Amino acid sequence: MARPFRDSLSDACAGIAAAIRSERNMRIHLAAGAAACALAAWLGIGPLQWAALTLAISLVLAAELMNTAVERAVDLASGGKLHPLAKVAKDAAAGAVLVCAAASAVIGLLVLGPPLWRLLAV
Ligand SMILES: Nc1ncnc2c1ncn2[C@@H]1O[C@H](COP(=O)(O)OP(=O)(O)OP(=O)(O)O)[C@@H](O)[C@H]1O
Secondary structure, eight states: OOOOHHHHHHHHHHHHHHHHHHOHHHHHHHHHHHHHHHHHHHHTOOHHHHHHHHHHHHHHHHHHHHHHHHHHHHHHHHTTOOOHHHHHHHHHHHHHHHHHHHHHHHHHHHHHHHHHHHHHHO
């Protein structure tokens, strides 16, 4: 029988909380996202720009959560022993975070750069 939706939601929130507690990079991404949101609110960007920013921030956080999941699963499967396949899996997961973070940085620059420039140029 399917579990109640609120149990699934609670487990998902517990997974996010555990990743925030254990992963320094997750906390860095969260802080960067919060800073971008504060700057966006100060600049008064429009709804479409907010949509792009929200997607960009969510993409990085979701990638970091998947990276954490891969790390834990690989650690479990490898039993703490070094293995070339464990390295490939972890490096690929870390690479996915890097790709998302780079794309998000570009989106952040495109969304926040022009209004910030206009404000500072006045
Ligand atoms: N079992 C293993 N076998 C081989 N290489 C490994 C193994 N575990 C980790 N590594 C290597 O060490 C790197 C760091 O792995 P670790 O599990 O410490 O992640 P982390 O320091 O939390 O990394 P991230 O900064 O991506 O969150 C991996 O990307 C991989 O290159």
